[in-house]
Amino acid sequence: MERYEKTRSALSPLFPSGHESEAVGTEESEADSSPQQRLPGVVVTEYSRTGSHLDVVCLPDQLMAVAGVLEDEGFFLESIAGVDWLEQGQLEIIYDFNLLGGDQCRVMVRTFVDRSEPVVPTLTGIFPAADWHERETFDFYGLHFQGHPDLTRILLPEDADYHPLLKDFMP
Amino acid sequence: MTVPISPRHDETFVLNLGPQHPATHGVLRVKLTMDGEYIVKAEPVLGYIHRMHEKMAEAGTFAQFMPNTARMDYLHALAFNHGWALVVEKAAGIEVPPRAEYIRVITVELNRIHSHLLWWAANLLDLGAFTPLLYAFDDREQVIDLLERVTGSRLTYSYMRFGGVLNDIDEDFIAGTRAFLVRLRERMPVFYHDLVTSNIIFIKRVKDxxxxxxxxxxxxxxxxxxxxxxxxxxxxxxxxxxxVYPHFDFDVPVFHECDSMARYMVRVQEMEQSMRIIEQALDALPDGPIMAKVPKMLKPEAGYYYSAVETARGLLGHRLVCNGDKNPYKLKLRSPTFSNLSLFGEVTQGMLLADALAFLGSLDLVIPEIDR
Known part of the structure; x- marks a missing residue:
């Protein structure tokens, strides 16, 4: 069994309706990589085209559970990226997980929050690596990571009052 | 009048290291809470050379971001060129001619040797050894001259293009590179290993x-x-x-001691492996074009793309989000030392300040790459 299939089956109990969204993914392969929000679930993506094996979309509430499963599976947190979908009024947070050697498997975990209420739970309790990455995302997007021990600016000046990667930021 | 001084362990003070400090090799600041000579808590303070490269990526076209890539990790700039070229080629579905990929690997590995040489010199300088720097810079100069020949720059290369490379390599470059490999292999046992690797003063500073x-x-x-x-x-x-890395036969040096000496040994042995890759690539260098036919203005399909490369400091990832437009909708740069430095606080707890500096050097930090 390929590693991504093992990871997918470990993640699938978190998404009771995941099988339906998976069917959608296989029918319209174009929909896999479209930046539009889709229903929570796990979709297998073509590695040679996208660079990741699994694309997991989850609700912010499910984030801790997903990260917990990936921690048990031996993954490490590679990066956290924010994306501002200004027209849709949403912020997306992309977490990339990867394995340190052995099998190849990159898991992209995505979640969406309203721009007006950008709050997601912190992963610092599971992955210490999340500490700085979350501070950076807070710095650039104003995303509030609930429960973070020290959510302060990391790269911008401490007295900055702006979040420069928001699409409506004007210097 | 003399007052007897008794050590008090309940009294700590804050020591500010950097942002201008020779041992941080750039503008890194570390806020240290000290108990005498021992570190109670170390907090790296970042951002002194933050330039918001990710915003610049969104503001320009894909090609316009190429010069930026070299200005993050200025010691292994070609790997950053390579990573950016690979992720855009993946998104836009560009096939790169084999000769171009071989040239990319040759130049990236030369650049890796250069980066490790500079780290070697600077790390030893931190430990108080000045002479090795002169030897390493002598060798490093050869690499820079070689790379300048093909790329036109000495440090901040902007050599790669989507679909290939800017210039072809010529016979002089190939002969020069082969001569450099012979020279470094001759000097390595004497100037590097006899002088430093087996030096008891050095070992005492980095072991365990x-x-x-x-x-x-x-x-x-x-x-x-x-x-x-x-x-x-x-x-x-x-x-x-x-x-084209799967075409080459090379080893990955791994050491299990987990200390600064192990990290030193990994880098020193990696130089030899890079030399092996360069040799094989030069031997098997295919003929053909160095550029694919690529449209002037790229508009990759909307979607999520990721590409990872191994720089001299670790995994560099590009997370690219496209929305079908002519500029990247979002680019996240996952730089290796940002993650590597994040454990500094945990490791240095209870460490002597002098040891912490030896440890900091063994992490091989390039600050603009952390701050981006």
Whole structure:
């Protein structure tokens, strides 16, 4: 069994309706990589085209559970990226997980929050690596990571009052 | 009048290291809470050379971002060129001619040797050894001259293009590179190993200093020579092969001691492996074009793309989000030392200040790459 299939089956109990969204993914392969929000679930993506094996979309509430499963599976947190979908009024947070050697498997975990209420739970309790990455995302997007021990600016000046990667930021 | 001074362990003070400090090799600041000579708490303070490269990526076209890539990790700039070229080629579906990929690998590996040479020199300088710097810079100069020949720059290269490379390499470059390999292999045992690797003063400074366990590497997302010095056999060139690396026979040096000495040994041995790759690539260099036919204005399909390369410091990832427009909708740069440095606080707890500086050097930091 390929590693991504093992990871997918470990993640699938978190998404009771995941099988339906998976069917959608296989029918319209174009929909896999479209930046539009889709229903929570796990979709297998073509590695040679996208660079990741699994694309997991989850609700912010499910984030801790997903990260917990990936921690048990031996993954490490590679990066956290924010994306501002200004027209849709949403912020997306992309977490990339990867394995340190052995099998190849990159898991992209995505979640969406309203721009007006950008709050997601912190992963610092599971992955210490999340500490700085979350501070950076807070710095650039104003995303509030609930429960973070020290959510302060990391790269911008401490007295900055702006979040420069928001699409409506004007210097 | 003399007052007897008794040591008090309940009294700490804050020591400010940097942002202008020779041992941080750039503008890194560390706020240290000290109990005498011992570190109670160390907090790296970042951002002194933050330039918001990710915003610049969104503001320009894909090609316009290429010069920026070299200005993050200025010591292994070609790997950053390579990573950016690979992710855009993946998004836009561009096939690169084999000759171009071979040239990319040759130049990237030369650049890796250069980066390790400079790290070697600077790390020893931190430890108080001045002479090795002169030898390493002598060798490094040869690499820079070679790369200047083909790329036109000495440090901040903007050599790669989507679909290939800017200039072809010529006979002089090939002969010069072969001569350099012979020269470095001759000098390596004497100037590097006899003088430093087996030097008792050096060994005493780095052995058993800065222990990073394999589990810690995973929790903090540590990659590159730091992880390989902790017994983790992970190299993107082997584990997530890209470019033409699968064509070459090379080893991944792994050491299990988890200390600064292990990280030193990994880097020194990696230079030899890079030399092996360059040799094989020069021997098997295919003929043909160095550029694919690529449209002037790229508009990759909307979607999420990721590409990882192994720089001299570890895994460099590009997370690219496209919306079908002519500029990147979002680019996240996952730089290796940002993650590698994040464990500094945990490792240095209870460490002597002098040891912490020896440890900091063994992490091989390039600050603009952390701050981006």
């Amino acid at each position: 200093i800065g222990i990073i366990t394999p589990e810690m590497c995973r929790r903090y997302g540590v990659t590159g020579p730091v992880a390989r010095g902790s017994g983790i056999n992970y190299d993107v060139r082997k584990d997530e092969p890209y470019s």
